[in-house]
Amino acid sequence: MYHYVNAEEAISLVKSGDRIFLHGSACTPNFLVDELARQAERLKNVEIVSITVQGNVEVAKPQYKDSFYINSLFVSTPVRDAVNSERGDFVPVFLSEIPNLFKRGYLPLDVAMITVSPPDKHGYCSLGTSVDVARGAVDSAKTIIAQVNPKMPRTHGDAMIHFSRIDKMVWHEEELLTVDYGSKVSDAEQKIGEIIAGMIDDRSTLQMGIGTIPDAVLSCLGNHKDLGVHTEMLSDGIVDLVANDVITNKHKGTHLNRTITSFAFGTRKLYDYIDDNPSFAFMDVAHVNNPSIIKNNKKLVAINSAIEVDLTGQVCADSIGTMQFSGIGGQMDFIRGASLSEDGKPIIAITSRTKKGLPRIVPFLKQGAGIVTTRGHIHWVVTEYGAKNLYGLNMLQRAKALIDISHPDDREMLDKACFERFGSK
Numbered sequence: 001m002y003h004y005v006n007a008e009e010a011i012s013l014v015k016s017g018d019r020i021f022l023h024g025s026a027c028t029p030n031f032l033v034d035e036l037a038r039q040a041e042r043l044k045n046v047e048i049v050s051i052t053v054q055g056n057v058e059v060a061k062p063q064y065k066d067s068f069y070i071n072s073l074f075v076s077t078p079v080r081d082a083v084n085s086e087r088g089d090f091v092p093v094f095l096s097e098i099p100n101l102f103k104r105g106y107l108p109l110d111v112a113m114i115t116v117s118p119p120d121k122h123g124y125c126s127l128g129t130s131v132d133v134a135r136g137a138v139d140s141a142k143t144i145i146a147q148v149n150p151k152m153p154r155t156h157g158d159a160m161i162h163f164s165r166i167d168k169m170v171w172h173e174e175e176l177l178t179v180d181y182g183s184k185v186s187d188a189e190q191k192i193g194e195i196i197a198g199m200i201d202d203r204s205t206l207q208m209g210i211g212t213i214p215d216a217v218l219s220c221l222g223n224h225k226d227l228g229v230h231t232e233m234l235s236d237g238i239v240d241l242v243a244n245d246v247i248t249n250k251h252k253g254t255h256l257n258r259t260i261t262s263f264a265f266g267t268r269k270l271y272d273y274i275d276d277n278p279s280f281a282f283m284d285v286a287h288v289n290n291p292s293i294i295k296n297n298k299k300l301v302a303i304n305s306a307i308e309v310d311l312t313g314q315v316c317a318d319s320i321g322t323m324q325f326s327g328i329g330g331q332m333d334f335i336r337g338a339s340l341s342e343d344g345k346p347i348i349a350i351t352s353r354t355k356k357g358l359p360r361i362v363p364f365l366k367q368g369a370g371i372v373t374t375r376g377h378i379h380w381v382v383t384e385y386g387a388k389n390l391y392g393l394n395m396l397q398r399a400k401a402l403i404d405i406s407h408p409d410d411r412e413m414l415d416k417a418c419f420e421r422f423g424s425k
Helices: 007-011 029-037 079-084 095-104 132-140 187-201 212-218 237-243 268-274 331-340 395-405 407-420
Strands: 017-023 046-051 070-075 088-090 111-118 125-126 141-146 160-162 169-172 207-208 259-261 280-282 300-304 308-310 347-348 379-383 386-389
Touching: 007 029, 007 169, 017 212, 029 111, 046 141, 070 079, 070 095, 079 088, 088 347, 095 132, 141 347, 169 259, 187 212, 187 300, 187 347, 187 386, 207 212, 207 331, 212 237, 237 268, 300 331, 386 395, 395 407
Parallel strands: 017 046, 017 111, 046 070, 070 088, 111 141, 141 169, 207 300, 259 280, 300 347, 347 379
Antiparallel strands: 125 160, 379 386
């Protein structure tokens, strides 16, 4: 009933000048990407757009610069060098608005290259662990090429795509890409997790950004009751809380009794748990990250991180100076949604210093740094030294509050910068 072709035949549909969407995270179709690289000699000026691609991503390497241009919507490790060179660039955009770029013709897609689960008895494949912006991509791309992987979980929600809409299907079984955030949590991050857990009331709804701090928070919530989840992404830390009925989703303002997300990235434990699990709904990120929907959840706690925060509360979360490190993502979607939620708490959580010992609370952001969360949107900032709410504080008050939770060895420097800027008023 289902006709599978080899990768060479599937990639033959790609033409010079095409714009290709690449599925991301654990769904990155690297088997197809490798074949795309093998056909590089016949291809010129092919633009690759994506978020959070993982693995090898062969076409992002320097030898393919005449064939492929990496135009990233959220930068991840495999494409970072390309994006910060003449071989690529970055599109600043809220995660919630990326589907509009595809659907409204700002970035019309010629091809979507995706990974899906095998068709079920009704002929429906699942977009698996990453529905996010992929839903908008497959709904608008002229051509769809799918890597069909039986190890891809079947997820519910907006994940379904009928096999008849896929132009070429390539069967390729392989282990999914994984990441274990929980194993990488530092002592400082665990302390931050404890502080934030103490700020979370029972019956709160949670959003967790990407990285180790969200898993640190989740590890401290075992004694909470009736939590809900409405988040752009989730990782392993959620599994035990759902299994132990800490997360019940009974008191949310939207999507009662279901954990809402747009993608998942973690270990096989997580992938097995979400497989055909109807209590999880993987939805289009344009819906999940819509602040007007997010705000309907009471006590919405949004937990996101940053690279630097200056003394006035400006948050750089996407670049190190002019070097594009990641992207805007969904931070502002949820900072705004949580601030509009009844009793909501928008939180920026950072260790006081980087792993290299550099301060994260700084007098001024680095030259060229991008501001993701403005000082008009900032509320809570949490480090391992405490939590401060900047909302309603003037500039000097903010500076003093942030100095209080900075690294002790940075406070003299920050005090001096504060005095030089604001004087003794």
